Amino acid sequence: MISETAPERSQRARAYVFLACISGLVLALDQWSKYLVRAQLEVGQVWSPLEWLAGYARIIHWNNTGAAFGMLPTAGIIFSVVALCVSAAIIYYFPRVPEAQTAVRIALALQLGGAVGNLIDRVLLGTVTDFISVASFPVFNVADASITVGVALLVASMWVQDRQARMEPSAGGGPAETGEA
Secondary structure (H helix, E strand, C coil): CCCCHHHHHHHHHHHHHHHHHHHHHHHHHHHHHCCCCCCCCCCCCEEECCCCCCCEEEEEEEEEEECCCCCCCCCCHHHHHHHHHHHHHHHHHHHCCCCCCCCHHHHHHHHHHHHHHHHHHHHHHHCEEECCCCCCCCCCCCHHHHHHHHHHHHHHHHHHHHHHHHHCCCCCEEEEECCCC
């Protein structure tokens, strides 16, 4: 096995600190908000700070055995395994993402924090605590939102990188050839 140099170790350590800070913040916010909901509301109980707002946005204590937004309610064990696999893949792959790809790094950290947040609920409680209810959209939590934003950010950054690669000038000085006539 080839040993790492000091700069490579330092770069790997910085990558993991970045990952731990963002995913740790998401995880802390997720677990704290779920704790508050479980401590203050019975399952099914609704709270809204303003009566007129209740039809649009409210807090409702909901238990979810499925995926984000209540999908596949009987597949909780599958989502636990997927969360473990995704988390392990992110932790393994993260130091290999170039520091210049900040959006990709943030996206992966958001996804890790969200995946671990919901995994903790599944393991400790057997169900995920959801509580954010907006209009008729399914009830969700901070972890679900973090995963969703992370995926959207990852897709958007990959799209931008692809567009930039296509726009780079070729050796002839003009736009890269696209194969179109």
